[in-house]
Amino acid sequence: MTDSRPLQPGEIPSDATVPKVVVSRISLYLRELQRLQAAGQQTISSSQLGTLLGFSDAQVRKDLGFFGQFGYPGVGYRCEELISAMRDILGTNHAWPVVMLGVGNLGQALLGYRGFGRQNFSIEAAFDADPAKVGQVIQGVRVHPLDELPAIVKSRGIRLGMIVVPAERAQEAADRLVSAGIEGIVNFAPVTLTLPPHVQSVSVDLAIELEQLSFAVTSQLAKASL
Amino acid sequence: MTDSRPLQPGEIPSDATVPKVVVSRISLYLRELQRLQAAGQQTISSSQLGTLLGFSDAQVRKDLGFFGQFGYPGVGYRCEELISAMRDILGTNHAWPVVMLGVGNLGQALLGYRGFGRQNFSIEAAFDADPAKVGQVIQGVRVHPLDELPAIVKSRGIRLGMIVVPAERAQEAADRLVSAGIEGIVNFAPVTLTLPPHVQSVSVDLAIELEQLSFAVTSQLAKASL
DNA sequence: CGGTGTGAAAGTTTTCACAGCG
DNA sequence: CGCTGTGAAAACTTTCACACCG
Numbered sequence: 205m206t207d208s209r210p211l212q213p214g215e216i217p218s219d220a221t222v223p224k225v226v227v228s229r230i231s232l233y234l235r236e237l238q239r240l241q242a243a244g245q246q247t248i249s250s251s252q253l254g255t256l257l258g259f260s261d262a263q264v265r266k267d268l269g270f271f272g273q274f275g276y277p278g279v280g281y282r283c284e285e286l287i288s289a290m291r292d293i294l295g296t297n298h299a300w301p302v303v304m305l306g307v308g309n310l311g312q313a314l315l316g317y318r319g320f321g322r323q324n325f326s327i328e329a330a331f332d333a334d335p336a337k338v339g340q341v342i343q344g345v346r347v348h349p350l351d352e353l354p355a356i357v358k359s360r361g362i363r364l365g366m367i368v369v370p371a372e373r374a375q376e377a378a379d380r381l382v383s384a385g386i387e388g389i390v391n392f393a394p395v396t397l398t399l400p401p402h403v404q405s406v407s408v409d410l411a412i413e414l415e416q417l418s419f420a421v422t423s424q425l426a427k428a429s430l
Numbered sequence: 431m432t433d434s435r436p437l438q439p440g441e442i443p444s445d446a447t448v449p450k451v452v453v454s455r456i457s458l459y460l461r462e463l464q465r466l467q468a469a470g471q472q473t474i475s476s477s478q479l480g481t482l483l484g485f486s487d488a489q490v491r492k493d494l495g496f497f498g499q500f501g502y503p504g505v506g507y508r509c510e511e512l513i514s515a516m517r518d519i520l521g522t523n524h525a526w527p528v529v530m531l532g533v534g535n536l537g538q539a540l541l542g543y544r545g546f547g548r549q550n551f552s553i554e555a556a557f558d559a560d561p562a563k564v565g566q567v568i569q570g571v572r573v574h575p576l577d578e579l580p581a582i583v584k585s586r587g588i589r590l591g592m593i594v595v596p597a598e599r600a601q602e603a604a605d606r607l608v609s610a611g612i613e614g615i616v617n618f619a620p621v622t623l624t625l626p627p628h629v630q631s632v633s634v635d636l637a638i639e640l641e642q643l644s645f646a647v648t649s650q651l652a653k654a655s656l
Numbered sequence: 657c658g659g660t661g662t663g664a665a666a667g668t669t670t671t672c673a674c675a676g677c678g
Numbered sequence: 679c680g681c682t683g684t685g686a687a688a689a690c691t692t693t694c695a696c697a698c699c700g
Contacts, residue, residue, distance in 0.1 A: 486692080488695095489691095489692065489693080
């Protein structure tokens with residue numbers, strides 16, 4: 205590592221490019237640490253944390269090593285400190301207002317999902333093309349017409365959006381988010397979006413998750429019969 | 431590759447272990463192919479398919495190579511054939527009945543999600559601890575008390591389950607699924623489950639998806655300022 | 657030709673193993 | 679002593695490049 209002291213709040217990780225898979229494990233570490241801290245645990249070693257998540261101790265240490273030095277030899281990591289460091293890394297020590305496009309079944313359920321707040325995300329406004337939905341307040345969130353998107357994004361400084369519209373309308377929704385100035389998109393529609401390179405995205409396709417499971421279950425069976 | 435002809439329906443992929451990331455790309459290829467086929471396209475080359483999804487042509491060919499030979503030199507792949515081959519690979523050429531544990535906001539939305547059927551999954555029965563929910567029929571799916579789980583799983587030959595209960599109850603739900611004989615679990619609760627090695631799982635944590643995006647957006651910014 | 661299938665090379669990620677620290 | 683941080687080795691994945699095919 206370039207630097208020999210823990211990351212300062214707001215410090216930008218060195219320019220060494222961090223693999224995506226490392227970042228996703230950081231999220232898992234953070235989730236587990238928050239649970240442990242809530243249970244009163246003060247410190248944790250890389251091997252304890254790894255065991256809880258099914259990773260090796262070395263992997264936990266290497267992953268953290270991408271971002272700085274957080275541990276105490278002979279002791280491990282202080283939960284509170286490490287949690288805060290990870291939130292700095294992930295950028296969730298500050299609030300992230302989010303817009304949602306599409307207020308169908310799934311969208312309404314996500315409006316009511318309590319888990320976002322825990323990591324500092326809050327859905328600020330929802331948008332739908334259906335005039336019957338516009339004006340409603342669902343789970344405390346107002347549904348706006350689509351043409352209000354740019355103004356709301358701008359005035360509230362919103363950088364992230366969620367696409368929860370049907371597949372056929374997802375690209376159009378993405379285009380609207382991009383031209384409103386959104387920088388990151390979570391896409392729940394089962395299509396690949398075309399986005400300019402400065403806009404980040406992650407996708408959640410529920411049918412694909414089941415397919416992965418179908419494959420794993422089927423090939424597990426094959427393995428067992430060898 | 432061991433074998434020199436396309437995979438026969440039901441044929442088990444060679445014992446060479448296939449990386450998970452390859453399987454997840456197979457799902458993306460399949461999703462894209464289904465879209466292309468619906469639009470009337472007959473054949474596709476590895477480079478066309480790769481371009482649509484942001485992968486190289488070589489990667490598409492290598493991925494398919496794990497499972498057999500499906501292409502025609504000078505032509506590419508026949509969409510219909512490749513779709514069927516991929517469904518054999520993933521195990522979705524036959525129907526997969528699924529049980530769901532937890533019928534809250536998110537669970538109800540998933541009951542109404544149309545995208546599962548497209549890949550041959552169908553939620554057969556739902557379960558909830560809340561007596562007020564038991565007996566209801568939501569989106570055509572009946573909600574049962576938890577103690578009926580083992581009998582329904584057994585009698586309907588169900589192998590997959592979804593956990594859509596709050597975090598605190600997720601491990602208990604997993605234990606119930608395991609002892610009912612379920613072989614694969616999709617977990618929507620934000621906790622790491624402890625499962626016996628013969629039970630497969632995939633996890634979807636909505637807050638973690640947003641965290642990944644928060645990191646990507648933040649570090650994109652860092653990159654731009656170099 | 658235009659395209660696949662595939663060894664070999666390059667690049668990336670994980671694991672190992674151990675010096676060093678409190 | 680117990681545990682971190684980290685180079686070096688091993689394992690794995692992607693890209694390259696080309697023989698071969700219709």
